[in-house]
Amino acid sequence: MTTEILMPALSPTMEEGTLAKWLVKEGDEVSSGDILAEIETDKATMEFEAVDEGTIGKILIDAGTEGVKVNTPIAVLLEEGESASDIDSGAKAAPASEAPAADSGASLDDTDTAKPMSTQPAASVPEPEPVEDPEVPEGTTFKSQTVREALRDAMAEEMRSDEAVFVMGEEVAEYEGAYKVTQGLLDEFGAKRVIDTPITEHGFAGLATGAAMGTLRPIVEFMTFNFAMQAIDHILNTAAKTRYMSGGQMSVPVVFRGPNGAAARVAAQHSQDYAAWYAQIPGLHVAMPYSAADAKGLLKTAIKGDTPVVFLENELLYGQSFEVPELDDYAIPFGKARIWQKGDDVTIVSFGIGMKYALEAAELLGKDGISAEVIDLRTLRPMDTKTVIESVKKTNRCVTVEEGWPTPSIGSYISSVLMQQAFDYLDAPVINCTGKDVPMPYAANLEKHALVTTDEVIEAVKTVTYK
Amino acid sequence: MATAKSAKKSNTSKEELLEYYREMLLIRRFEEKAGQLYGMGLIGGFCHLYIGQEAVVVGLEAAADEGDKRVTSYRDHGHMLACGMDPKGVMAELTGREGGYSKGKGGSMHMFSTEKHFYGGHGIVGAQVPIGAGLAFADKYLGNDRVTFTYFGDGAANQGQVAETYNMAELWDLPVVFVIENNQYAMGTAVKRSTKSPSLWERGAAYGIEGEEVDGMDVLAVKAAGEKAIAHCRAGKGPYILEMKTYRYRGHSMSDPAKYRTREEVQKMRDEKDPIENVRDLLLQGKHASEDDLKAVDKEIKQIVNEAAEFARESPEPSLDELWTDIYA
Numbered sequence: 001m002t003t004e005i006l007m008p009a010l011s012p013t014m015e016e017g018t019l020a021k022w023l024v025k026e027g028d029e030v031s032s033g034d035i036l037a038e039i040e041t042d043k044a045t046m047e048f049e050a051v052d053e054g055t056i057g058k059i060l061i062d063a064g065t066e067g068v069k070v071n072t073p074i075a076v077l078l079e080e081g082e083s084a085s086d087i088d089s090g091a092k093a094a095p096a097s098e099a100p101a102a103d104s105g106a107s108l109d110d111t112d113t114a115k116p117m118s119t120q121p122a123a124s125v126p127e128p129e130p131v132e133d134p135e136v137p138e139g140t141t142f143k144s145q146t147v148r149e150a151l152r153d154a155m156a157e158e159m160r161s162d163e164a165v166f167v168m169g170e171e172v173a174e175y176e177g178a179y180k181v182t183q184g185l186l187d188e189f190g191a192k193r194v195i196d197t198p199i200t201e202h203g204f205a206g207l208a209t210g211a212a213m214g215t216l217r218p219i220v221e222f223m224t225f226n227f228a229m230q231a232i233d234h235i236l237n238t239a240a241k242t243r244y245m246s247g248g249q250m251s252v253p254v255v256f257r258g259p260n261g262a263a264a265r266v267a268a269q270h271s272q273d274y275a276a277w278y279a280q281i282p283g284l285h286v287a288m289p290y291s292a293a294d295a296k297g298l299l300k301t302a303i304k305g306d307t308p309v310v311f312l313e314n315e316l317l318y319g320q321s322f323e324v325p326e327l328d329d330y331a332i333p334f335g336k337a338r339i340w341q342k343g344d345d346v347t348i349v350s351f352g353i354g355m356k357y358a359l360e361a362a363e364l365l366g367k368d369g370i371s372a373e374v375i376d377l378r379t380l381r382p383m384d385t386k387t388v389i390e391s392v393k394k395t396n397r398c399v400t401v402e403e404g405w406p407t408p409s410i411g412s413y414i415s416s417v418l419m420q421q422a423f424d425y426l427d428a429p430v431i432n433c434t435g436k437d438v439p440m441p442y443a444a445n446l447e448k449h450a451l452v453t454t455d456e457v458i459e460a461v462k463t464v465t466y467k
Numbered sequence: 468m469a470t471a472k473s474a475k476k477s478n479t480s481k482e483e484l485l486e487y488y489r490e491m492l493l494i495r496r497f498e499e500k501a502g503q504l505y506g507m508g509l510i511g512g513f514c515h516l517y518i519g520q521e522a523v524v525v526g527l528e529a530a531a532d533e534g535d536k537r538v539t540s541y542r543d544h545g546h547m548l549a550c551g552m553d554p555k556g557v558m559a560e561l562t563g564r565e566g567g568y569s570k571g572k573g574g575s576m577h578m579f580s581t582e583k584h585f586y587g588g589h590g591i592v593g594a595q596v597p598i599g600a601g602l603a604f605a606d607k608y609l610g611n612d613r614v615t616f617t618y619f620g621d622g623a624a625n626q627g628q629v630a631e632t633y634n635m636a637e638l639w640d641l642p643v644v645f646v647i648e649n650n651q652y653a654m655g656t657a658v659k660r661s662t663k664s665p666s667l668w669e670r671g672a673a674y675g676i677e678g679e680e681v682d683g684m685d686v687l688a689v690k691a692a693g694e695k696a697i698a699h700c701r702a703g704k705g706p707y708i709l710e711m712k713t714y715r716y717r718g719h720s721m722s723d724p725a726k727y728r729t730r731e732e733v734q735k736m737r738d739e740k741d742p743i744e745n746v747r748d749l750l751l752q753g754k755h756a757s758e759d760d761l762k763a764v765d766k767e768i769k770q771i772v773n774e775a776a777e778f779a780r781e782s783p784e785p786s787l788d789e790l791w792t793d794i795y796a
Contacts (some may be wrong), residue, residue: 166608192608198638203631210538210601213586218610237591238598245577247569248793250586282794306796444612 003052004073007061010039010046010291012264013316017041018066019074026084029058036075037063042148042198042319044181054079057087134330135297135325139443142323147289150296150324151257151313155219157329158303159189162217165303168195168208169258170222179221179259179318201376205231205256209238212254212308219303222258225274225312231256239308240283255302257311260288261403262440262451264316271440271447275352279380279413280311285334286381288312289357292322294378297332301460304331314353335382339391343373346461347391349414350401351377354452357433358401361457370465380410383416393420396427397464401457406434428464472543479687481755487529487686489744489764491521495743496772497554498717499543501561504776505721510561513590517545519716522742523648524549526618526689527709530697534611538586538599539618541576542648542715546618550583554771557722558779566782593619593626596645600636603643603706614700618646622653624667630770633674633706640705644696645671647710648683654719655727668710678708694747714740 007017018040024030031053039048057078061068076087129392145153159165166189167380171178173186173196186194195202201222208218222228228235239252262271278286285307289295295313324330334345340355341362350358355376362372373391377383398418400411411432418430437448461467498516505514517524528549531537537548547557552568560567562574568578576590586602591596599617606613624647625627636643651658662781664670668678677699677709681692689711696707712734718725725733750756 164756198634199630200631202628203635206594206597206628207601207604207632207635210586210598210603211605211608212601213598214536214602214605214609218607221625233591233594234597238589242579242587243796244793245569245573246579246793247567247572249569249581250579251796253796285795422716 001079002082003054003076003077003079005050005075007068007070007072007074008039008048008138009045009070010041010048012266013319014041014070016067016069017063019063019068020045022059022063023409025057026056030054030056030077042146042153043178044445048409049434050077052077055082057082057084067430075432080133082093109293122196125340135330136327140325140327141339142325144321145292145296145324146321147292147295147313148179148183148318149203150292150322151299152183152185153448154299154303155182156188158300159185159193164215165217165219166193167219167221168197168204169201170223171222172196176296177221179315181313181318182221201227202234205234206238208254209234209252209308212239212252213242217253217303219255219257221258223265224270224315225258225260226270228256228258228274234296235278235284235308235310236281240281246432251306252308253306255300255311257299257309258313259315259318260312261314262435262447265442265444265447267442268439271351273312273402273435274310275312275380275402276404276409276413278312279383280408281381283308284381285309285379286312287334287379288352290317290350290352290376292320293324293330294332294338294376296324297330298334298378300329300331301334301426307335312352317356332378334379335384336378337384338376338378338391339373339387340376341372341374343371343395345371345395346397346399346465347373347375347388347395348399348401348457348461349375349411350389351380352403352409354403357452357454357457360454361401363459364454364458368467370461370467372461377410383410385414385421388414389418389422392422393425396425397461398426398430399433399457399460399464400430401433401452403435403452406432406437409434410426414416428466431460431464433460475591479749481750481753483529484571484746484750484753484755485764487522488743488750488761489768490525490528490549490764491686491743491746492768493554493771494518494521494525494530494548496768497548497558497775497782498544500646500772501558502717502721504558504562504779506680508651509780510575511563511712512574514540514561514721515719516620516717516721517542517715519736519741520544520648520683520713522686522689522745523683523711523713524618526686527644527646527693529686529690530693531614531616534584534613536586536599536602536606536613536615537618538595538602538615539588540592540595540620540623541588541590543576543588547578547580547585547588549584550580550585552578552583552585554775555563555778558775560783562779562782563781563784564782565785565789566778568791571785572789572793593623593628595619596623596626596629597632597635598640599645600632600643600652600706603636603641603700604639607639607641610698612642612701614642614644614697616644616646619646620653621649621651621658621667622656622661623645623776624670625653625661628669630674633671633676636706637674637676640703642700643706644700645676645678645695645706645708647708648713649710650713650715652715652719652727655723655725657727668708668711671706671708676706676708678710680710680712683711683713684745686742687745694721
């Protein structure tokens with residue numbers, strides 16, 4: 001029986017990749033460990049090795065093909081005594097290995113119809129109405145960009161306009177970022193301004209904070225915000241409080257950025273959402289964008305400003321593409337929510353990757369005749385509760401969606417604000433959809449249920465609308 | 468009276484000696500007054516006095532140039548006075564008044580002066596160490612030749628972020644002088660009960676950082692060591708460590724009963740090593756000043772400190788509006 005060689009998942013979050021180059025051709029004999037092909041993931045170009053030995057019977061996917069889904073058969077391996085004529089439709093072929101399937105349970109999608117991460121949001125939700133984004137003048141053209149590229153562009157643009165801006169962190173320079181967010185910055189700005197640090201989060205967070213007190217404008221990349229726990233003293237006790245403690249004399253214009261929240265199958269110590277933690281701290285600004293446009297516009301504002309900013313990104317969103325306005329200096333003010341979808345029956349409030357569940361739920365609810373207004377907070381400190389209150393005055397119902405833990409959460413704060421400021425408008429108790437109150441488990445099925453799900457958002461909306 | 472033990476004073480001018488005497492005495496009298504105001508309930512919270520350690524900051528400030536920076540821990544009053552901050556503003560911050568350097572919002576442990584390049588005043592043990600390296604990083608980045616003095620105690624020397632900072636400071640050749648003020652007690656824990664390292668400055672060797680031990684009770688020795696360290700930094704050779712062997716006469720903070728050491732130990736240090744008495748002896752023995760001259764200095768200092776205390780009592784409490792200011796840019 002012939003063996004199919006499948007497109008491998010080469011990172012925890014990879015769902016598809018580019019088959020850049022074949023290093024074998026049909027008829028070649030290969031043995032275990034031979035390099036078969038080069039595959040480009042969203043982060044890097046990786047060599048793909050043979051597991052089994054045999055002869056390459058047929059190459060199914062040509063070199064240069066983009067968007068090859070994980071687990072797609074890319075070649076057929078013939079065992080001894082087999083020939084190309086043994087290859088048929090492939091129905092009999094056995095998978096070459098039990099590849100860690102990105103769509104098995106690690107996927108964010110809780111429906112069986114897996115949606116690739118690169119799906120444009122336009123496919124599932126209406127385009128954001130330009131009227132909701134006064135930063136974008138009429139007639140502005142847009143280009144499709146990943147969140148990763150948008151973040152990089154924001155940094156590059158600000159580094160071009162201000163010599164005091166520099167980037168430091170683990171692997172940000174020569175490696176171009178553990179998640180490739182700083183791609184190209186070393187080439188353009190050099191080692192003075194794009195600085196690889198030792199693995200020393202507490203130290204470099206403090207050092208960057210000191211540099212900010214010394215009039216520079218550091219961007220600190222944490223490889224993930226899990227590691228910022230080593231540095232949280234400087235974020236809270238130094239960066240956030242120094243302006244106040246100095247009676248307004250001292251500015252600390254530092255940006256702490258990096259991926260936050262669960263990625264995929266990396267378990268308890270690498271999967272947690274710090275939104276509610278940092279949102280509690282006076283003296284900090286906290287942004288947690290969902291779209292590429294917001295990632296770019298908010299990061300530019302963060303870098304330009306004199307207030308320390310915690311900028312919470314998401315690994316699973318890095319590769320997602322969105323429409324980004326082509327403007328010279330697209331900066332979005334903090335404290336202004338974006339209304340992604342207008343609706344009448346319920347207000348769904350979310351931010352960051354929670355928006356994915358919110359928008360998916362809104363789309364499915366629309367098919368059931370429930371019209372949801374979907375609000376992306378974008379920044380958690382300051383938080384645009386005014387937009388939420390105005391929406392709830394119209395819909396009289398609210399569901400919040402976030403990946404973090406429930407006690408206490410951003411959602412519980414919003415519930416409190418609504419109770420105090422929109423009590424008479426509420427026709428149902430606010431429901432908070434959150435991650436479960438457990439450390440993140442590793443097992444695929446458990447992880448899926450530990451995260452907030454689209455089904456839970458739908459159920460919550462049906463509960464508050466009494467449907 | 469202490470026996471003068473410093474033999475290297477011959478080439479120090481009368482003016483310099485008088486200046487050191489004056490500066491150290493200002494710190495001591497200021498701290499004594501702060502202790503008094505604390506006892507009267509005019510100063511609250513934590514208040515860590517610098518009495519006994521005066522030679523460290525006065526000697527290093529004598530070696531520093533305009534534009535050099537300094538950052539330290541919560542035992543910071545001496546550093547502020549030594550770099551020229553106004554005693555009135557410092558004392559009024561201790562009393563939590565509007566006229567304080569932080570408008571009363573920082574207190575004893577959290578004061579800053581952009582004008583005098585004093586970057587705090589940090590309440591978390593060891594946190595000022597990477598901050599100091601960051602200030603030095605900024606100077607190197609900006610291409611000037613300024614140096615940052617980063618002060619910390621023997622207790623902070625055991626913090627992980629100090630090791631992390633040593634590594635980065637040497638890796639990037641940052642112009643920072645790490646000043647370990649080894650006053651021999653981390654709160655109530657004697658150095659020998661917290662580490663088996665024979666000396667703290669030698670830990671720098673693990674990162675390739677040069678350094679030395681200094682008699683931190685001898686202002687002239689401190690100044691000489693400071694000049695050497697600054698020259699090292701300004702020459703682009705990276706960081707330097709000075710371990711100042713010093714001693715605090717008072718408790719860790721105002722609420723410290725100091726049961727961890729004997730009265731005799733403190734008295735012996737005061738009798739034999741007092742930094743102010745040492746300079747006083749040099750002035751008198753060298754016939755640079757008479758008893759009357761020094762009395763005049765004492766009187767002048769007393770006047771300054773009394774005025775500072777008066778200002779700190781008279782200055783109003785901050786307006787309630789101040790609760791909500793200076794949080795965001």
